[in-house]
Each structure stands twice: as C-alpha cells, then as structure tokens.
Amino acid sequence: MADEEKDLTIPEEALPKRTYWYGILEWLQKLSMRNRLFLAFVVLIVSSASATIFIGNAVFNRKVEDLVSAKVEMDLKVAEQMFTGRLERMKLIAHALATRTDRRTVAADYQKFFLDEPPLDFFLLDQGDLTTLIYMEERGSSTPAIRAAPNVSPPVAAEDAEPPEDETKYIVRALSEPADVAALKPTALVDLADAAQLEAQPHASIAILDDAVAERLGYAESGQPSMFMLAAAPIKGGGALVLGRRLNGNNELAFSMHDLIATVGNQRYKTTVFMRDERISTTIRDALGSRADPKIARTVLEKGQDYVGAARLMGEIFFTAYSPIRDERGRVVGMLGIGTSEDIYRGIQRRTTILFSSLIVGGMVFGFLMSYLFSAWLLRPVRELAEGMEKVAKGDLVTKLRILSGSELVQVAKSFNTMVGAVRERDIKLRQITEEQLSRMEKQISIGRLAAGVAHEINNPLTAVLSLSSLLLKHAPPEDPRHEDLTLIVEETQRCRDIVNSLLDFARERQPQKKFVDINQILKDTLLLTNKYHKGERIKKVIKLKPEPLIVNGDSRQLIQVFTNLVLNAAEAIEGEGSITISADEDSSGAFVEVRVADTGKGISKEHLRRVFEPFFTTKGASKGTGLGLSVSMGIVRKHDGNIEIESEEGKGTRVTVLLPRVEGELLI
Ligand SMILES: Nc1ncnc2c1ncn2[C@@H]1O[C@H](COP(=O)(O)OP(=O)(O)O)[C@@H](O)[C@H]1O
Ligand SMILES: [Mg+2]
Numbered sequence: 001m002a003d004e005e006k007d008l009t010i011p012e013e014a015l016p017k018r019t020y021w022y023g024i025l026e027w028l029q030k031l032s033m034r035n036r037l038f039l040a041f042v043v044l045i046v047s048s049a050s051a052t053i054f055i056g057n058a059v060f061n062r063k064v065e066d067l068v069s070a071k072v073e074m075d076l077k078v079a080e081q082m083f084t085g086r087l088e089r090m091k092l093i094a095h096a097l098a099t100r101t102d103r104r105t106v107a108a109d110y111q112k113f114f115l116d117e118p119p120l121d122f123f124l125l126d127q128g129d130l131t132t133l134i135y136m137e138e139r140g141s142s143t144p145a146i147r148a149a150p151n152v153s154p155p156v157a158a159e160d161a162e163p164p165e166d167e168t169k170y171i172v173r174a175l176s177e178p179a180d181v182a183a184l185k186p187t188a189l190v191d192l193a194d195a196a197q198l199e200a201q202p203h204a205s206i207a208i209l210d211d212a213v214a215e216r217l218g219y220a221e222s223g224q225p226s227m228f229m230l231a232a233a234p235i236k237g238g239g240a241l242v243l244g245r246r247l248n249g250n251n252e253l254a255f256s257m258h259d260l261i262a263t264v265g266n267q268r269y270k271t272t273v274f275m276r277d278e279r280i281s282t283t284i285r286d287a288l289g290s291r292a293d294p295k296i297a298r299t300v301l302e303k304g305q306d307y308v309g310a311a312r313l314m315g316e317i318f319f320t321a322y323s324p325i326r327d328e329r330g331r332v333v334g335m336l337g338i339g340t341s342e343d344i345y346r347g348i349q350r351r352t353t354i355l356f357s358s359l360i361v362g363g364m365v366f367g368f369l370m371s372y373l374f375s376a377w378l379l380r381p382v383r384e385l386a387e388g389m390e391k392v393a394k395g396d397l398v399t400k401l402r403i404l405s406g407s408e409l410v411q412v413a414k415s416f417n418t419m420v421g422a423v424r425e426r427d428i429k430l431r432q433i434t435e436e437q438l439s440r441m442e443k444q445i446s447i448g449r450l451a452a453g454v455a456h457e458i459n460n461p462l463t464a465v466l467s468l469s470s471l472l473l474k475h476a477p478p479e480d481p482r483h484e485d486l487t488l489i490v491e492e493t494q495r496c497r498d499i500v501n502s503l504l505d506f507a508r509e510r511q512p513q514k515k516f517v518d519i520n521q522i523l524k525d526t527l528l529l530t531n532k533y534h535k536g537e538r539i540k541k542v543i544k545l546k547p548e549p550l551i552v553n554g555d556s557r558q559l560i561q562v563f564t565n566l567v568l569n570a571a572e573a574i575e576g577e578g579s580i581t582i583s584a585d586e587d588s589s590g591a592f593v594e595v596r597v598a599d600t601g602k603g604i605s606k607e608h609l610r611r612v613f614e615p616f617f618t619t620k621g622a623s624k625g626t627g628l629g630l631s632v633s634m635g636i637v638r639k640h641d642g643n644i645e646i647e648s649e650e651g652k653g654t655r656v657t658v659l660l661p662r663v664e665g666e667l668l669i
Contacts, residue, residue, distance in 0.1 A: 041371030076321035090231035091204035098233035193240035202233035205328035227275040268341035397424035455503035512555030526563040544583035565629035573601025604648040
C-alpha cells in the first residue's frame with residue numbers, strides 16, 4: 001500500500017522545467033505597463049544604437065583604410081617623382097658639364113676641369129648628386145679610354161649613417177690602366193655613354209653594376225653588385241661624360257624622400273629603395289641589406305606591378321605602397337617602397353570609434369531618460385484612471401479624473417466620472433435609507449419592547465376590571481341608571497384590552513388559528529363592531545358583497561381585527577362628511593379574495609405612503625394613534641399568505657386592497 005502511494009508521486013524530472021527563458025517571460029509579465037513601454041523603448045534604442053555604432057564604425061574604419069591606402073599610394077608617387085627628379089637632375093648636370101667643355105679640355109686637364117674650376121660647384125649643390133665622373137673615349141675608337149673617375153664620397157644626411165670624414169673633399173682616382181677600362185666595357189655604364197653619343201643627347205638611368213665595376217669606380221669595399229643612378233652626355237668632338245651615383249648604403253636618398261612625404265604628426269613614415277628585393281637605402285633603422293616581403297617582391301619585381309596594402313615591417317604592421325624601378329631597357333631592377341605605421345590610423349580609428357560610440361551612448365542615455373519620461377507621460381491617463389479606481393474602491397467618491405482632450409481615454413475618463421457620480425449618489429441615498437431604517441428599527445425595537453412590557457403588565461389588571469365590570473353589568477338591568485355607565489366601562493375596557501392584545505400580537509406575533517371562513521361574514525361582523533365606534537351620520541358606509549360565500553382559510557378574530565383597523569383608519573381620515581365603500585370579490589385570476597376599503601378622506605402624502613406599514617408610524621399624535629394598526633394588519637395578512645396594497649391621492653381619498661388566498665369548498669359550520 002505504502003509502495004503504491006510512493007509510485008503516485010510525480011518524479012522531479014517529469015515536472016515542467018522552469019527554464020531561464022520562462023523566468024524572463026514571467027518577469028516580463030509582472031512588469032507594469034509603464035515599465036513595459038519603457039523596456040520597449042530601451043530595446044528599440046539599444047538595438048538601433050548598437051547597429052549604428054557597429055555599422056558606423058565599420059564604414060568609418062573602412063573609409064579610413066581606403067583613405068590611408070590612397071594617401072600612401074599618392075605619397076609613393078611623390079617619392080617616385082623625387083627619385084626620377086634626382087635622375088633627371090643628374091642628366092642635366094651631365095649635360096651642362098659636357099657642353100661647357102670639349103674632348104680636348106677634358107682629356108688635357110681633367111684635374112682642372114673636375115676640381116679647380118669653380119662652376120662645377122654650381123651643379124653640385126646637392127652633394128649626393130655626383131659621386132662618380134667618367135670621361136669616355138669616342139665611340140668606336142680602337143683604344144677606348146676612361147680618363148678620369150673622381151669619386152665624391154657619399155654624403156651623409158641620415159642620423160643613422162656614419163658622419164662623413166670630410167664633406168667637401170673629393171677623392172680623385174685616375175683609372176689609367178687599360179684593364180680598368182676593359183672591365184667597364186660591357187656594362188650598362190658603357191651602354192649609356194654609347195647611347196648618349198649615338199643620339200647626341202644626354203641619357204640617365206638606373207643600373208645594377210657588378211662588384212668588379214663598382215670596384216673600378218672606387219667602391220672597393222663593395223664585393224657585390226651595386227645599384228647606380230647614371231647619367232651620360234655627349235662631349236663635343238667625341239666621347240661622353242658619365243655621372244654616377246651608387247645607391248647602396250646611401251640613406252640620404254631615402255631620408256630626402258621621407259622629408260618630402262612625411263607630414264607633420266606622421267613621423268613614422270618609412271621610405272626605402274630596393275636593389276631587387278634588398279634594402280639599399282632606407283630610413284628604417286638597421287634594415288640595410290634586409291629583404292622585402294616575398295609576397296611584395298613577387299608582385300613588384302616579377303609582375304612589374306605596384307603593390308598597395310598592409311605589410312609587416314620589422315614586426316610591425318604598416319600601410320605600404322611599392323612601385324618597380326626600371327633600368328634603361330625597362331627591366332625591373334629594384335623597388336621604391338614607402339610605409340606608414342598603422343598605429344596612427346588605428347589611433348584615429350580608435351579615437352573616432354570612442355567619440356562616435358560615446359556620442360551614441362550619450363544619445364542613448366538621453367533617449368532612455370526621454371523614453372522614461374515619455375512612457376510616464378503616455379500612461380499618465382491610465383495611471384490616473386487606475387489611481388482613481390483605487391480611490392473609489394477605498395470609498396473616495398468625490399474623486400474625479402482630468403479629461404485630457406485628444407486622448408483616447410477621454411471616453412473612459414468621462415464614463416469613469418459619470419460612474420463615480422452615480423455611485424456617489426446611490427451611496428448617499430443608500431446611506432440615508434440605511435440610516436433612516438436603522439434609526440427606525442432601533443426605535444421600533446425599543447418601543448416594541450417597552451410596549452410589550454407595558455402591555456403585559458396592564459393585561460392582568462385589565463382582565464380583572466373587565467370581568468368585574470361585566471359581572472356588575474349582569475346584575476344591573478337596563479332600567480338601572482348605572483347600566484349605561486357600566487356598559488361604557490365594559491366597552492372601553494374591551495377596547496383597552498384589544499389595544500393591549502394588538503401590542504402583544506405585534507410583540508409576540510401570535511400564530512393565527514385558521515379555519516375556513518366566509519369573508520362576507522367577517523366583513524359584516526367588522527361593520528357591526530365599527531358601527532359601535534362611529535354611530536354618527538356624517539360618514540356614509542357602503543358595503544358591496546357577493547351573494548355567494550368567499551371562503552378563505554383564516555383566523556376570523558385576526559381578520560376582523562384587520563378590517564376593523566382599515567375601516568377605522570378610513571373613518572379617521574374623513575374630516576366632515578364622506579363615505580367609506582367596502583367591497584369583496586374574487587380577483588381577476590380567481591385565486592384570491594380581494595377586499596377593498598375605499599374612503600373619500602384626506603389621503604396620504606407620497607412621503608408618508610411608504611411608511612404607513614411601519615410599526616408606530618402615525619400621523620395622529622401619540623394620544624390618538626398607536627401607529628400599530630397597519631403594521632399589525634400586514635403581519636396578520638402575511639401570515640395568511642396574503643398582501644395589503646394602498647393607493648392614495650392627497651385630498652381625494654385612499655383605497656386599501658387586501659388580498660387573501662381563496663379556498664374552494666364549503667363552510668364546515
Ligand atoms: N384610510 C386612510 N386615509 C388616510 N391616512 C391613513 C389611512 N389609513 C392609514 N392612514 C395613515 O397611516 C397611518 C398609520 O395607520 P395605522 O397603522 O393604522 O396607525 P394609526 O391609525 O394608529 O395612526 C395613519 O396615522 C395615517 O396617517
Ligand atoms: Mg389605525
């Protein structure tokens with residue numbers, strides 16, 4: 001049995017799980033309308049703001065990258081311009097030198113020409129422009145000779161480089177041995193000199209010369225190929241003048257380019273000249289001789305294309321741009337590369353992102369505030385309605401809602417106000433009625449108790465008076481002078497006893513002793529009784545009875561009391577002359593006997609009409625009326641399953657209708 005019970009318990013895992021989402025849903029449902037509205041606003045603001053931040057920043061960052069790429073590309077063009085400008089200038093210098101001399105002069109006194117003549121300095125404003133000067137024998141001559149090759153030590157502009165020993169001193173070296181000349185013969189240098197002589201105009205180009213040639217030109221330490229900027233111009237009377245500048249290790253060029261393109265606040269620009277993929281002139285510290293990114297080398301050196309994009313330089317990401325350097329024949333021999341640190345732009349991006357985001361977050365906070373106030377404002381009528389309702393529920397019936405025009409809740413507010421007004425009115429009426437009823441009931445109860453007590457006390461002495469006076473009356477024949485007085489005593493005592501009995505009836509509510517009685521007979525008895533009280537001729541009594549009996553099941557004594565009360569009331573209502581009509585019939589349905597007592601008396605005011613059945617309600621003054629007649633009568637009739645209705649018109653008369661259930665049958669008597 002116990003096991004069976006155990007089986008009935010639901011296992012934990014079978015119960016519906018209170019999930020996280022369920023919890024949230026429950027929480028949401030508990031939110032007030034205002035908070036729900038506010039939440040909706042918040043969700044809207046947050047989602048749109050974060051979308052704006054996300055998209056805005058992405059777009060901006062993308063834009064910045066595009067702009068930076070464009071700028072780097074442009075700066076590369078500037079660097080290229082400078083590079084070719086240098087070459088161009090070298091060509092002009094070569095040309096100028098070649099035109100202000102002739103073959104003879106150069107051959108005769110190269111010392112004078114190259115070193116002693118001041119005009120040369122004019123062309124050598126930029127020290128880096130000229131490192132090597134060569135005079136070459138006429139093209140096609142059987143013994144070509146290079147007469148002179150003064151070498152100007154490479155100037156130093158970069159902080160990175162070693163300081164020059166003597167910036168202005170020219171190292172002059174004669175290349176007089178034929179072997180030297182022969183070594184130069186098959187090179188780009190000779191090609192350029194030949195081209196200048198052939199076309200009779202200056203030529204300039206970038207060329208890579210091998211280590212032997214470089215050595216002949218005075219770069220003894222090279223031991224490997226070197227990249228040269230070369231310019232050749234024809235000399236009058238045959239031969240050519242060649243200027244050359246070795247670029248390897250010449251950081252000055254890179255720094256000059258850097259100075260041109262590096263803008264204020266962007267000190268981190270890097271410029272580099274590559275011989276093939278090797279850095280030979282660069283502003284990057286300790287980077288000489290290092291190699292370019294193979295990916296870049298492939299694009300620029302192999303494909304001969306520009307490269308623009310992010311690249312890693314000495315462990316740091318740079319926005320970079322590279323373009324090929326070509327020789328006289330158009331072959332790619334090197335690259336020009338520039339790069340700017342990503343940091344600066346990342347910094348800009350970061351700052352902009354922060355600024356942009358904080359602006360939006362600020363706006364969001366403002367939006368929250370506004371929507372908080374807005375939701376309050378929006379729901380104010382609803383809140384006021386709710387508060388009003390609460391007030392009303394607590395019993396405040398003077399509360400009234402403001403009717404804000406234009407709001408959808410105007411109708412609600414109006415109805416509410418109307419409703420509260422109606423409730424208030426009803427409440428006031430109800431309270432009045434209740435108060436009246438309460439006071440009346442209290443009065444009734446206290447008077448009822450008093451009356452019952454008094455009646456009880458009076459009853460015994462009254463019985464004694466009645467029996468003794470009746471006895472006396474028996475012994476006094478009608479001719480006895482005391483007979484009349486004794487009759488009056490007996491009658492009045494009987495009346496007293498009746499009043500006392502009715503008081504007791506009222507207080508005790510005596511049960512009727514029912515039997516089948518004919519209403520016609522009861523009314524006749526009533527009239528006999530009432531006639532005793534009103535013998536006067538001023539009131540005419542009309543009685544309309546049915547020939548056949550109208551039988552009810554009732555207490556004849558009590559019913560006589562009822563009709564007596566009605567007839568007496570009618571009589572008392574007539575001041576001066578008038579009539580009382582008493583009629584009995586069956587009602588329209590045939591189920592009831594209908595007894596009517598109508599008078600032509602003063603009538604009852606509307607105000608009094610609803611109170612006439614109240615016990616002790618009387619308009620006759622304490623000495624004359626008890627106010628019990630109608631209330632006792634109603635009590636009796638009700639016990640007979642009947643009812644009393646009163647119609648009255650002030651000044652015209654009153655009609656009282658008593659309905660009693662009719663019984664089909666014969667009288668037993
Ligand atoms: N037929 C009637 N005509 C005018 N007023 C009447 C009539 N019947 C009753 N009333 C009014 O009803 C009141 C109550 O009647 P009732 O209960 O019999 O007490 P009482 O007759 O002692 O005043 C009377 O005081 C009277 O104002
Ligand atoms: Mg009365």
